[in-house]
Amino acid sequence: MKKYNFNAGPSILPQEVIKQTAEAVINFQGEGLSVLEISHRAKYFQPVVDEAEALFKELLGIPEGYRVLFLGGGASLQFCMVPFNFLEKKAAYLNTGVWSKKAIKEAKGFGEVVEVAASNNSIPDDYDIPQDADYFHITTNNTIFGTEISDHKLAAIYANKGNVPLIADMSSDILSRPIDVSRFDLIYGGAQKNLAPAGVTFVIVKQSALGKVSRYIPTMLNYQTHIDGGSMFNTPPVLPIYTALLTLRWLKANGGVNWIEQRNKAKAELLYNCLDQSKLFTPSILNREDRSRMNICFVLKPEYADLQDDFFQFATERGMVGIKGHRLVGGFRASCYNAMDLEGVQALVDCINDYEKLH
Ligand SMILES: *Cc1c(COP(=O)(O)O)cnc(C)c1O
Numbered sequence: 182m183k184k185y186n187f188n189a190g191p192s193i194l195p196q197e198v199i200k201q202t203a204e205a206v207i208n209f210q211g212e213g214l215s216v217l218e219i220s221h222r223a224k225y226f227q228p229v230v231d232e233a234e235a236l237f238k239e240l241l242g243i244p245e246g247y248r249v250l251f252l253g254g255g256a257s258l259q260f261c262m263v264p265f266n267f268l269e270k271k272a273a274y275l276n277t278g279v280w281s282k283k284a285i286k287e288a289k290g291f292g293e294v295v296e297v298a299a300s301n302n303s304i305p306d307d308y309d310i311p312q313d314a315d316y317f318h319i320t321t322n323n324t325i326f327g328t329e330i331s332d333h334k335l336a337a338i339y340a341n342k343g344n345v346p347l348i349a350d351m352s353s354d355i356l357s358r359p360i361d362v363s364r365f366d367l368i369y370g371g372a373q374k375n376l377a378p379a380g381v382t383f384v385i386v387k388q389s390a391l392g393k394v395s396r397y398i399p400t401m402l403n404y405q406t407h408i409d410g411g412s413m414f415n416t417p418p419v420l421p422i423y424t425a426l427l428t429l430r431w432l433k434a435n436g437g438v439n440w441i442e443q444r445n446k447a448k449a450e451l452l453y454n455c456l457d458q459s460k461l462f463t464p465s466i467l468n469r470e471d472r473s474r475m476n477i478c479f480v481l482k483p484e485y486a487d488l489q490d491d492f493f494q495f496a497t498e499r500g501m502v503g504i505k506g507h508r509l510v511g512g513f514r515a516s517c518y519n520a521m522d523l524e525g526v527q528a529l530v531d532c533i534n535d536y537e538k539l540h
Contacts, residue, residue, distance in 0.1 A: 185525045188503030189324060189476060190353065191373040193520040198427040205423060221419050229426050230412055236429040240437050243362045243385060250384040250404070251412045251422045256352045256371040259382065260284040262402050263318065263348055263367065264291035269394050273297050273314040273345070277304060277330070278323035279509065280350060288318070301326045304334050304471045309341075315393075316346040316366065322354035324374070325507045327478035327514065328471045329354060339364045346390055354475050355383065356432060357519055358442040366390035367404075372421060374475070375519050376428050381421035432519070441519050448517045448526040449474040455530045460537050461485045461492075465512060480512035485540070492536055499532045 186193040205216040234249040268291040276299035288294045298305035310317050322329040352370035366387045373379040456464040456479050465478035506512040
């Protein structure tokens with residue numbers, strides 16, 4: 182039976198990317214060696230990192246003066262690397278859910294942290310950004326509750342931030358839509374949602390933004406180290422970087438971020454429309470503008486709440502994988518990352534509609 186992978190992360194990757202990765206595990210680019218056993222210093226691997234950085238820049242339209250790094254440690258290490266490298270006195274954070282909270286907790290170890298606003302179920306837009314902050318940190322997509330900062334609310338942030346540097350965790354919506362990277366001093370994320378298997382973290386950093394804090398920064402935690410080392414200061418996650426390159430090539434070959442944004446919009450519309458009209462279910466996020474296109478959360482209406490396990494089993498029998506909501510939220514979550522196609526979302530919609538007919 183065909184499986185539809187709605188896992189929140191690690192998550193779906195394009196089928197052809199998985200096949201190409203499997204081929205490279207056996208024989209990397211016809212070299213007679215596995216990608217698992219080549220040296221990252223070998224002549225084979227430098228072109229992989231170079232092409233991955235170049236494609237990242239091309240696909241997102243990243244301006245001059247920025248570097249794209251591929252590091253270890255996950256987005257969670259960035260929660261501490263960001264304040265280590267940028268927080269001298271005070272930082273401002275917008276709290277839009279669990280991941281934002283974790284980022285805030287780490288920053289508090291380095292200086293004063295102003296939480297400008299907080300909400301799990303919507304994207305606040307009525308707050309001031311302290312103009313003396315060293316940076317303002319946002320989480321563009323709330324993976325767990327299913328909210329996302331819309332283009333419209335992002336534009337308001339650009340307008341209101343003044344000269345305060347903007348830093349974003351884009352773990353779960355990177356490359357899902359066009360982004361004006363020139364507005365940001367740093368963008369980071371774990372690659373295991375939209376790009377690669379777990380193990381690599383992408384960092385897009387404006388080089389001129391670095392070097393402004395007075396504290397000692399340990400070598401491995403200093404962005405400058407990894408810029409100077411071209412992501413190869415120490416052994417990088419070779420396989421995940423290779424798969425990231427394959428995903429970037431896939432995205433480019435299909436039409437880039439404009440193409441994927443249209444597809445992501447169509448997918449989200451299809452599923453939210455189904456949920457808005459449903460007799461049994463309701464989308465968890467009520468404000469349409471704040472609904473995530475990547476993580477679509479829904480619950481049974483109170484009068485049908487006892488069908489929770491039954492629907493889960495029904496959906497599992499239809500090949501739906503990973504639709505259980507996060508344990509903090511309950512209900513259901515269908516993660517519809519870039520690699521999920523319209524047909525997959527249609528299969529979930531058919532599954533919901535067929536289930537409704539039984540009730
Ligand atoms: C998954 C996720 C993280 C955590 O990433 P790790 O690579 O596991 O540390 C952080 N932020 C957001 C928004 C996420 O979705």
